[in-house]
Amino acid sequence: MVTYTVNEDNNPDTVKAKIIVDKVSVAYGDHLALNDIALDIISNKVTALIGPSGCGKTTFLRCINRMNDLIGSCKVTGSILLDGYDIYAPEVDVEVLRRKVGMVFQKPNPFPKSIYDNIAYGVKIHGLASDKEELDAIVEQSLVRAGLFEEVADRLDVSGTSLSGGQQQRLCIARAIAISPDVILMDEPCSALDPIATAKIEELIHELKERYTIVIVTHSMQQAARVSDYTAFFHEGDLVEKGETSALFTNPNDKRTEAYITGRIG
Amino acid sequence: MVNNQHIVTAYDDELATLDRMVAEMGGRVEQLLSEAVSGLVRSDPETAKAVVDEDKNIDQLELDINQQATQLLALRQPMAADLRAVVASLKIANDLERMGDYSKNIAKRTITLSNTSFMPFMSRSIESISRMVEEMIGGVLDAFRKRDSEVACEIIARDENVDQLYTSLFREILTYMMEDPRNITVCTHYLFIIKNIERIGDHATNIAEQIYYVAEGVPYEDGHPYADETSNIT
Numbered sequence: 125m126v127t128y129t130v131n132e133d134n135n136p137d138t139v140k141a142k143i144i145v146d147k148v149s150v151a152y153g154d155h156l157a158l159n160d161i162a163l164d165i166i167s168n169k170v171t172a173l174i175g176p177s178g179c180g181k182t183t184f185l186r187c188i189n190r191m192n193d194l195i196g197s198c199k200v201t202g203s204i205l206l207d208g209y210d211i212y213a214p215e216v217d218v219e220v221l222r223r224k225v226g227m228v229f230q231k232p233n234p235f236p237k238s239i240y241d242n243i244a245y246g247v248k249i250h251g252l253a254s255d256k257e258e259l260d261a262i263v264e265q266s267l268v269r270a271g272l273f274e275e276v277a278d279r280l281d282v283s284g285t286s287l288s289g290g291q292q293q294r295l296c297i298a299r300a301i302a303i304s305p306d307v308i309l310m311d312e313p314c315s316a317l318d319p320i321a322t323a324k325i326e327e328l329i330h331e332l333k334e335r336y337t338i339v340i341v342t343h344s345m346q347q348a349a350r351v352s353d354y355t356a357f358f359h360e361g362d363l364v365e366k367g368e369t370s371a372l373f374t375n376p377n378d379k380r381t382e383a384y385i386t387g388r389i390g
Numbered sequence: 391m392v393n394n395q396h397i398v399t400a401y402d403d404e405l406a407t408l409d410r411m412v413a414e415m416g417g418r419v420e421q422l423l424s425e426a427v428s429g430l431v432r433s434d435p436e437t438a439k440a441v442v443d444e445d446k447n448i449d450q451l452e453l454d455i456n457q458q459a460t461q462l463l464a465l466r467q468p469m470a471a472d473l474r475a476v477v478a479s480l481k482i483a484n485d486l487e488r489m490g491d492y493s494k495n496i497a498k499r500t501i502t503l504s505n506t507s508f509m510p511f512m513s514r515s516i517e518s519i520s521r522m523v524e525e526m527i528g529g530v531l532d533a534f535r536k537r538d539s540e541v542a543c544e545i546i547a548r549d550e551n552v553d554q555l556y557t558s559l560f561r562e563i564l565t566y567m568m569e570d571p572r573n574i575t576v577c578t579h580y581l582f583i584i585k586n587i588e589r590i591g592d593h594a595t596n597i598a599e600q601i602y603y604v605a606e607g608v609p610y611e612d613g614h615p616y617a618d619e620t621s622n623i624t
Contacts, residue, residue, distance in 0.1 A: 346467055373469050375607030385469040387396050 142167035142307060142337040143188060148202035150183050150192065157183045159361045161202070165307075165354075170329060170338045172352035172369065174345060176384065179358040181341045185309050188339065189225035190218050206307070223250055226300035230312040232292030234284030234299070239276050242284040242295055243267065246303045262302055269335075270298035271328050290321025297328065301336070308332065310340040314347065326351050345385055349373050357381045401466050405475065408458050409535070412479050412486075415451040416531040416597075419486045419493070420524055422448065423590060426496040427520040430583065431513035435504040441497035448490035455483040474607065475537075478600040482534070485593040485600075489527070492586040499579045506576050515562065516580070519555045519587050522548070526594040530601060539605035542598040546610070552591040553617035559584045560620045588618065 143165035150158040158180040165171050165188075173181040183192065190211060192198040204211050211221055223246075234242050243263045244253075253259035263280070267273035272294040276287070284295050293313055300308055310329075314322040329338060329351045342348050348355055349369060356366040357380075365372065365381040376382045396402045422444055429437030459480045462468060468476050526545050533541035560581065567577045602610040 345469065349469075374473060376470050382470050383394065386472045387398060387401065387469075388394050 140167040141165065142207065143339075144203075144205040144208075145184075145187075146203050146205075148184075148187060148200065148204060150180070150187060150201075151199045152195065153197040157361055158187075158358075161363045163356055163363060163366055165337060165339060167337050168333055168335075169353040170333050170340060170351055171354045171356065172348035173339065173341045173356050173358060174343075174348050174384075175358035175364075177343075178360075180361045181356075181358045182311055184358065185311055185339060185341050188307070188309055189222050189227055191227070193218065223303050224305055225307040225309060226303065226305035227309045227311070228293070228296050228300055228313050230315050232289055232296050232316065234287070234292050234295050236283060236285055238281045239267075239284050239287070239295060240280040243299050243302045246299060250303050252303060266298040266302040267295075269301055269332070270294045271324060271331070272298055288321070290317050290324060293317060293321070293325060294328065297325075297332075301332070305336065307337045307339065310338065312341055312343060315343065322347070345373070357384060359384065404458070404462055404466065405468075405472060408455065408462060408476065408479050411451065411455050411458060412482055413531055413535060415448060415455065415483060415486050416527065416534070418444070418448055418451065419489045420527040420531070422490055422493040423496075423520060423527070423587070424524055426493040426500070427517060427587075430496060430500045430503070431517060433500070433504050435501045438497035438500035438504070442494050442501075445490045445494040445497075449487060452483045452487040455479060459483075471604070471607070474604045478604045481600050482597050485596045489590045489593045492590050496583050496586050499583055503576065503579055509566070509573070509576065509580075512563075512580055515555075515559050516584065516587070519552060519559065519584060522552050522555065523587050523591040523594065526552070526591055526598075530594050530597045533598065533601045534604075537601065537605045539602045542601040542605070542610075543612070545598040546595045546602075546612075549591050549595045550617045552588055553619075556584055556588040557617065557619045557623075560623065564623075 141164035145161055145163045145165070148158060148161040149156065161180075161184060163171075173184060175181050186192045187200055187204060188206075188211075192200060200212060206221075206224065210216070211225075235245060237245070240263055243266050244259055247253050247259060247262050253262055264273060267276065272291060275291060276282075276295075284292065287295060293316075297308070297313075314325050317325065326347065329340065332338060333353075340348075340351065342351075352369045354366065355369045355372045357364045357372070357376075357378075359380050365376060365378045367377075372381065373385060376385060382388075422441055425437055425444075426441045429435070429441060459476050462476050466472075526548055529541060529545045529548075532538075533545065563577045563580050563584075566573045599610040
């Protein structure tokens with residue numbers, strides 16, 4: 125019998141978990157939004173989080189760079205280890221954490237500044253460039269990696285908000301990668317984009333995983349199937365099923381996953 | 391299998407239509423084999439001609455199933471059990487089409503043989519192997535409707551009996567050839583006819599394997615019983 129392995133490097137000896145999530149529960153006041161989640165997020169792979177609205181997938185994403193700290197009533201328990209270090213440990217500097225774990229949001233949100241400054245801003249506040257020359261190089265390299273450089277090379281001084289929606293989103297990705305993160309979190313990055321801009325972002329995600337570990341929340345199961353290596357299905361605050369994307373979409377183990385991905389529950 | 395309905399009811403209807411089309415094609419293929427063999431043992435060229443004509447309708451049903459399945463893939467992007475069912479339907483239709491071709495070939499040989507003297511003692515043996523295969527076809531169609539992997543496995547196992555009977559018929563026909571070389575032409579047609587029936591059985595097991603995949607989500611891996619030993623006979 126011939127066996128085919130889709131992801132040849134999924135050998136347990138070579139696959140490395142970038143983030144190890146264990147026994148994580150999140151409550152907003154009395155409301156339990158996530159219940160005892162355990163998930164390994166594999167280095168240099170794309171992990172998609174899927175599930176119906178309100179299932180906790182965005183809450184989970186926001187735990188990974190402590191965005192939930194901003195919500196007073198939110199209480200996170202359990203542990204999230206990034207490269208072996210607990211990101212909720214008291215000594216952790218959240219600014220440093222967020223430099224390592226960048227985020228791209230649903231709606232493109234460039235600063236009302238020039239394209240150049242959109243990218244240079246984070247680099248400057250984190251002190252990542254020693255001079256103007258180095259800053260220029262980082263801006264250009266980030267735009268190249270985000271697949272935007274050719275389209276904007278001659279107008280870096282125009283406002284980021286003047287770009288099209290897809291270009292703005294790629295600018296936000298360039299901004300995120302300019303500060304050399306290890307992990308990029310994406311919260312429905314294509315939901316406001318047309319199919320062509322979406323395809324460009326998906327192609328970009330595929331290229332970016334060589335350098336970064338990517339976690340993407342998406343409402344589009346087709347998108348999860350197209351871009352991710354691993355998929356985690358959340359439902360009513362539980363992590364119902366996790367696994368290789370190719371297996372999860374052809375033969376899910378759990379009836380709830382099956383019902384959701386085949387379009388049987390809303 | 392997930393029993394509850396899709397949120398989009400038209401999607402349920404389209405999947406149910408595809409199932410019905412496969413069931414109808416399968417039913418007609420089962421009928422075609424039965425009629426092809428009936429025409430043969432009665433040396434009835436009219437029945438044989440009707441079988442040849444009916445095969446065209448079966449070919450058309452395969453095209454219809456391909457179109458329905460392709461449309462479902464393009465418009466609904468099925469996942470999981472739905473995806474497996476659609477992909478399996480494409481493959482099952484392909485197997486059924488081949489099964490129809492084999493019955494048509496039996497019918498063509500019947501037309502040729504109608505000018506020669508049929509060896510009546512062959513009829514019981516041919517009817518016997520044909521009945522085994524018809525029951526396999528009926529069984530896989532039922533298993534497909536119920537998405538029943540247990541029945542599918544049972545049918546795969548039954549192919550061994552067909553192979554054994556085929557091997558023994560092969561030997562029997564050889565003896566008639568040895569007895570009288572004038573039998574060789576007719577007997578060669580019989581050899582092809584029983585081979586056609588045996589091949590139809592193989593395609594029925596292919597379908598059973600597809601049903602196993604639809605129901606269980608993993609390929610059937612137990613391996614075929616393989617009792618056709620005619621390739622070793624000298």
